[in-house]
Amino acid sequence: MNVLPLCSLLIASRVLGAASPAPRPAETASVTVVVSSLVSTTAAVRLYFYNTREGFLKSGKWAFFKAVKPEGKSEFTLPVDLPKGEWAVAITQDLNNNDKIDKNFLGIPT
Numbered sequence: 001m002n003v004l005p006l007c008s009l010l011i012a013s014r015v016l017g018a019a020s021p022a023p024r025p026a027e028t029a030s031v032t033v034v035v036s037s038l039v040s041t042t043a044a045v046r047l048y049f050y051n052t053r054e055g056f057l058k059s060g061k062w063a064f065f066k067a068v069k070p071e072g073k074s075e076f077t078l079p080v081d082l083p084k085g086e087w088a089v090a091i092t093q094d095l096n097n098n099d100k101i102d103k104n105f106l107g108i109p110t
Helices: none
Strands: 002-012 028-035 045-050 064-068 076-083 086-093
Touching: 028 045, 028 086, 045 076, 064 076
Parallel strands: none
Antiparallel strands: 002 086, 028 076, 045 064, 045 086
């Protein structure tokens, strides 16, 4: 997988803290992620959403991920409802469709 330029996007919103005796459902914010200038219009794009600084870019530490097929387009939008808080998204595109991030001999993603 190749890491797209500008692969991290910080999505920040206010953290709502309310002192209430009963837990309330988490409030969400609607965010639209725009991915453009894709290298391939057929290779899958994966978006990894992180909500902790410690887990950012660590394998398996994302809160959730979405896989999108560009279906012949070099740009797409993805609407996402996120619980209020600080979020970051890392975006990769699997050009050779092997479902892994390929790295060079130094361990740097290619």
